Amino acid sequence: MTTASQTASTARTALSGIAFSKGHGTGNDFILVADPDGSIELSAADVAVACDRHRGIGADGFIRAVPSSMLPEGRALLQGSPEAQWFMDYRNADGSVSEMCGNGVRVFVHFLISRGLIALEPGAAVAVGTRGGVKIVERSADGYSVDMGPWAFIYPEAAQGRGTDSLVEADGLEVARPALSVSMGNPHTVVALAEFSELRATRLIDAPRVEPVPPHGTNVEFVVPHDPLMRDGIGEVSMRVHExxxxxxxxxxxxxxxxxxxxxxxxxxxxxxxWNVTVPGGTVGVRFHPGQDGVEHVHLSGPAVLVASGTFN
Known part of the structure; x- marks a missing residue:
């Protein structure tokens, strides 16, 4: 039988000697490694050990920066977007593969700049390959903004017809709450709460129960609209999330x-x-605008910070 310590030891061996950086976007934190020749092969166990907050570095996710030409998903994107030379190979903290991370892609670009892998002046933009498609990231004086592409309802008929498409139960909430499931290239289920006291009372140690669950699982957001909803023409909400x-x-x-x-x-x-969306780690900006493809796109803006670098033992 394989023990937890044996699994951790094996993962540490696989990570040994790899240089890393640690960064975050409004507190959503990541371990980042550069793999310019596509030679790093990490298992789900490797990633889980690195992201373990007690036995590893600790992070919400693990990002490998690899040329798009080095993996099948990246090569497929290069067919239509040859400018997307770098691919964000993103894993959740448990080692599972994820399609996209809005905070992560900002930190990813900041990491590429810090490592000298790209040059990007404020006002300039770079195309990044992800499993959620190509994302255009623009550098600003105080952070980065990302064209996240179009959004869509996961269950459009129910959403348009009833305004809700699912029910969510969570510890701390007395009854199941109606919700909307939204795709941003990855799945989300959004629950509106009436009071900040409800937002504080919701316990997110265990995953909320969603019915129906989107095919690949879902991230669950609990949102309180501010009163008034708009200030100086900008919508304001506060949010907590279980990823x-x-x-x-x-x-x-x-x-x-x-x-x-x-x-x-x-x-x-x-x-x-x-919109301004306030999360426990700060505030990010969200803007809706017509895309060149004729579909409404979503733009996300916020900071990106690198806090440490080192080498895995």
């Missing part, structure tokens, strides 16, 4: 976009196109 394969995190970029999209839908035709 698939991770647990509660201080922030979730795609989750903030999904929360703003759901709240905007519930608010009706006069709802604003620009």
């Amino acid at each position: 698939r394969g991770v647990g509660e995190t201080l922030s979730c970029g795609t989750g903030a976009c999904a929360a703003a999209a759901a709240t905007r839908f519930w608010a009706g035709k006069d709802a604003p196109a620009v």
Whole structure:
């Protein structure tokens, strides 16, 4: 029988000698490694040990920076977007593969710049390959903004017809709450709460129960619209989130976009196109705008910080 200590030892051997950085976007934290020749092969166990907050470095996710040409998903993207030279190979803290991370892609670009792998001046943009498609990341004076692409309802008929498509139960809430499931390239289920006291009382140690669950699982956002909803033409909400394969995190970029999209839908035709989403780790900006493809896109903006670097023993 394989013990937990044996698994951890094997993972440490696989990680041995690999240089890493630790970074975060509004408290959503990541371990990042550069793999310019595509030679690093890490299992789910390797990632889980590295992200363990007691026995490893500790993080919400693990990001490998690898040329898009080095993996099948990246090569497929290069066919239509040859400018997407770098691919964000993103894993959740439990080692499972994830499609996209809005906070992670900002930190990813900041990491590429810090390692000298790309040059990007404020006002310039770079294309990044992800399993959620190509994302365009622009550098600003105080952070990065990302065109996250279009959003969509996961269950459009129910969402459009009833305004909700699922029910969510969570510890700390007395009854199941109606919700909307939104795709940002990865799945989200957004629950609106009436009071900040409800948001504080919701316990997210265990995963909320969602019915029906989207096919690949879901991240669950609990949102309280501010009163008034708009300030100076900008919508404002506060949010907490339970991420698939991770647990509660201080922030979730795609989750903030999904929360703003759901709240905007519930608010009706006069709802604003620009939102501030407050999470336990800070505030991110969300903006809705027409894309060149004729579909509404979502833009996410916020900071990216690198806090440490080192080498796995």
